[in-house]
Amino acid sequence: MTAETDYSAERVQLTDGSVDVRILRDGRVQHLGGKRGAENELRRVAQIPADGVLPVFLGSGLGAGLADMLARTAGPVAVVDAESAIGALTGVPGNWRNDPRVFWIDEADPAAALDLLTRWQIRHGGLPFAPVRDPFYARLRPGLYRDLADRLEVSRKVDFWSRARYPKFRSSVPRVLLLTSSYFLMGELEAAFTRLGYATCLVQLPSQEVGSQEFVESILSEILTFRPDFVLTINHLGVDKEGILTALLARMELPLASWFVDNPHLILYVYENLASDWVTLFTWDVDNIESLKAQGFSRVHYLPLATDPHRFAYAPDTAFKRDVAFVGNSMLYKVHAKLRHYDFPPALLGDFEDLGQAFMESGSLSVKRFLEEERPGHLAAFQALPDVDTRLAFETLITWQATLLYRLRRVRELLPFNPLLVGDPGWRELLPEGGWTYHRELNYYADLPGFYPATRINFNCTSQQMKGAVNQRVFDVPVCGGFLLTDHRRQMEALFEPGREIVCYQEPGEIAGLVRHYLRHDGERAKIIQAARSRILAEHTYDLRLESLVRTMRSIYG
DSSP states (O other): OOTTTOOEEEEEEOTTSOEEEEEEETTEEEEEEHHHHHHHHHHHHHTSOSSSSEEEEESOTTSHHHHHHHHHSOOOEEEEOOOHHHHHHHOHHHHHTTOTTEEEEOOSSHHHHHHHHHHHHHHTTTOOEEEEEOHHHHHHOTTTHHHHHHHHHHHHHSOHHHHHOOOOSOSSSOEEEEEOOSOTTHHHHHHHHHHHTOEEEEEOOOGGGTTSHHHHHHHHHHHHHHOOSEEEEETTTTOOTTSHHHHHHHHTTOOEEEEESSOGGGTGGGOSSOOOTTEEEEESOGGGHHHHHHTTOSOEEEOOOOBOTTTSOOOTTOOOOEEEEEEOOOOHHHHHHHHHHOOOOHHHHTTHHHHHHHHHHSOOSSHHHHHHHHOHHHHHHHHTSSSHHHHHHHHHHHHHHHHHHHHHHHHGGGGGGOOEEESOTHHHHHSOSSSSEEEOOOOTTTTHHHHGGGEEEEEEOOOTTOSSOOOTHHHHHHHTTOOEEEEOOTTGGGTOOBTTTBEEESSGGGHHHHHHHHHHOHHHHHHHHHHHHHHHHHHOBHHHHHHHHHHHHHHHHO
């Protein structure tokens, strides 16, 4: 033990009925308790307001002050007390540790205790701390109790929260704090913001540190310095699963815009404290709007994908290198990885291929809804899975298996045309040898802008994570001068005019005839490419999407 904590303790019953806890350290006897000790505790507590603050006891003493505080208020109250030897003699931890009004911290590390207090503060609206010092504990372990008292006093005197609640959208130039991540669209958004002349600040927020004192101080400092109108993230990346960041932003009355470009139900599944008046969701799939509202989100808006014509630069004179190609994952290895990493029960595991096929053929927008509507027997086994993470993994497994079967059925229709398949090696296990060529995955930015125009027919079959929306390829291929043959989506007509701006197949049996036709008619392909490109440049760029997003945020929070 360190010199600061090296002590022994004993309990002594005094003649007046009170308790004296004697501490022996360095040959000297110190006291905690007795009637005078309880009176001192009550005097210190009497100085704390009954509401509008978060009382923090730095040392629990004999519990008289804590009992008085809880008699005056409904809580919450925090107690920092790492002295288990003293607590065993006074009995205070046993009386109060499990009280729902009391947040008990027995951390001896001041940094760890401060992080816990900061998370607790955020959960309770960011109210200022009101430290209740106990001089005895401060002498006993100054590196914990005295240092914490100083830090908490600073928090009380400097009201960051009210300073952060400044008016939003007062300037014609939007100010956006962008939570950066490795997601591929982040580069497009940064470039579009620059072209639009918006003021941006990029912040990397590692989720494992969200809620720490360092994190809170960092984000508060960034916000007070930059003064953004709102925060923007993709797919909730950078937002912690416990909901601490969203609670923090709500306390500062700083709006959060989260643009989902993947299935939000496979992402939000694991988040807590989701809905807030200060959170607005944008989804690339209009089918998700009602289900997200049913989840508690009052502000949900449709914002489809788009493209960046600067990255996918127009290359009309590119020489053709191949007739037909599909760039896409077979999903085989993704399915196998889920099966390896999760121990699903036999009732689900034995039927996962059948469930994938049935989900693909159903009109259900999510696996959970599919099980509820069509497979009640499997639903019971799904609901019995041990935790949210395992249920999410099973939903993802079935979605990926459905995508595997969906793509395999359609890609087989291309085999008479000797297609080039670009993706994972799983295609080699799914398709017979001969009649097609394999190429490893291409880099989205470095390779695809040149690949698409050099292919007479770029094939597309959409992931089953979305049953009605269109994917990225619908915009990227035509804008750089490529021709696309894609599966029809319910939301297609709102974005393009089929037959003039885009060519779609409804059923796998139509694929071979369409491929054969457009391989023979170069002029028709060129007209469709030009029509699609004109529509994209007029309506479907990331610059336009961000202008729309900012207008929506301004209309809500301005």
